[in-house]
Amino acid sequence: MEDRMQASRPLTGALAGLRVIDLTQMLAGPFCTQILADHGAEVIKVEPMSGDGTRINGPFREDDSLREFGGYFQSVNRNKRSIAVDLKTTHGLEVVRRLIDGADIVVENFRTGVMERLGLSYERLRETNPRLVYGAVRGFGDPRSGASPYAEWPAYDVVSQAMGGMMGITGPDHDTPTKIGPGVGDTVPALMLCVGILAAVHRVRETGEGQFVDVAMTDCVLAMCERIVYQTSYTGIVPAPEGNRHPLLCPFGLFRARDGWVSIACAHDGFWEKLALAIGRPELVVDEAFATNAARVQNASRVVEAIEAFTRVRTKEELARCIGGSVPFGPVYTSAEIFDDPHYGVREMLVEVEQPGSAMPVKIAGVPIKLSGTPGAVRHRAPLLGEHTDGIMRAAGYGPQDIEHLRGLGAIR
Incomplete structure (x- = not known):
């Protein structure tokens, strides 16, 4: 069954004309290939006969009669086409090999x-x-780029967050490392793999030669935590969790409001002066204990106390009116507040898509990279398993009888 929405809307975007064979599952790989698809690449998701393992992960709509996929799969597999192939069969491998021979990019996240x-x-x-x-993304990279002693270890987001240094500087106190909420141990490597792939594609256009693009999830998390490297190298100090504060800047973190929390970030003294005036404490601008960033870092507890004397008796909305726009400020939002904020509507960051089996559409996160001339877009929902098998096979040169023969052999679905 071909997706009529896809058939009626030709691929557009900066990457239109690129063909990607996507052999990835879970989060890191699919997130990378979805970025390519959002910007116009044709992404063919090659799934096992039972489907990507995340198809069974919820949440599901209560009225979903199909249960073909839930929110997890929908969120990171839009704009793709699906073909189901049994890679354990010779015929299935031949199909995938032919697809790759006609592609610009292949992406996988299998074990080494x-x-x-x-x-x-x-x-x-x-x-x-x-x-x-x-393109390949693995927990500890591919031996071609450097044979990690952990190359054979399986890894997920929580592992790369831990070993890449992120958890070691996150938490309420020095003794309590804490996992970051979203799966940044997957999505940050996905972004870096996407950059690497596009760099290699540019090189192909210059030389005609492709190359292997290797990303280790742990490496990417470490690169994201670059501050801990220079801190240790320059000072010998091993950074530890700082709670809701920053070790080098003050004020720079979270502050209590009457109905939650807000973030305030004064990276230089000019912003501090504006904040002091906004909270009705102009004397803090000239007080030696507060006048410079270095002094404020040394007196961080007193700085927080002064700010929270103002913030904790006001709501997030009230604080936005008196501080927002003067200094870097933002309320700590729940997802419900994100849905209500007009910013995300104007920026098209909450996009409705069809949910097969449900009477109502669902919302997923939109395309954050905005291009003026060739904008990316959410063109269609995530695919059903094998939804586009026949069309993909025909485009690869297989006739109707060939397709039915391979389906009869169990090589495709």
Whole structure:
């Protein structure tokens, strides 16, 4: 069953014309390929016969009679087409090999050595497609770029957050490392893999030669936490969790409001002067204990006390009216508050898509990268399993009888 919405809306965007074979599952890989799809690349999601494992993850709408996929899968697989292939069969591998031979990019996040055992290694694939850009994201990277002692270890977001240094500087106090809420141990590597792939695609256009793009989730988290590297190198100090404060800037963090929390960030003394005036404490501008950032860092508790004397008796909305726009400020939002804020509507960051099996559409996060000439877009929902198998096979040169024969053999769905 071809998705009529997709068939009626040709691919547009800065990456239109690029074909991506997506062999990824879970979050890091699919998030990367979705970015490519958002900006016009044709992304063919190659799934096992049982589907990407996240299809069964909720949440589901109460009236969803199909349960083909829940919110997890919907959120990171929009704009893609799905073909179901059994990679354990010779015929299934031949189908995937033909698809890759006609592609610009292949992306996978299998454990080290899996693609080699399938006969789909980068070295084999480039023999017939020398322009191929091959992207891989794994917990500890691929041995081609440096054989990590942990190369065989499986990894998820929580592992890369822990070993990449993020948890070690996050938490309410020095003794309580804390996991970051969203899966940044997956999504940040996905972003970096996307950058690497596009850099390699640019190089292909110059030289005609593809290359292997390797991203380790732990490496990307460490790069995101770059401050801990120079702090330790320059001073010998090992950073620890700082709660809701910043070790080098003050005020820079969270402050209690009457109905929650707000963030205030004064990265230089000019902003501090404006904040002091806004909270009715102009004397803090000339007080030696508060006048400079270095002094405020040394007297951080007193700074927080002075600010919270003002913020904790006012609501987030009241604080936005008197502080917002003067200094870097933002209320700590719940998802309900995000849904209500006009910013996200104007920026098209809450997008409705169809949910198969449900009478009502659902909302997913929109496209954050805005291009003036070739904007990305959410063109259609995530695909049903094998929804586009026939169309993808026909485009690859298979006739109707070939397709039915392969389906009869169990090589495709």
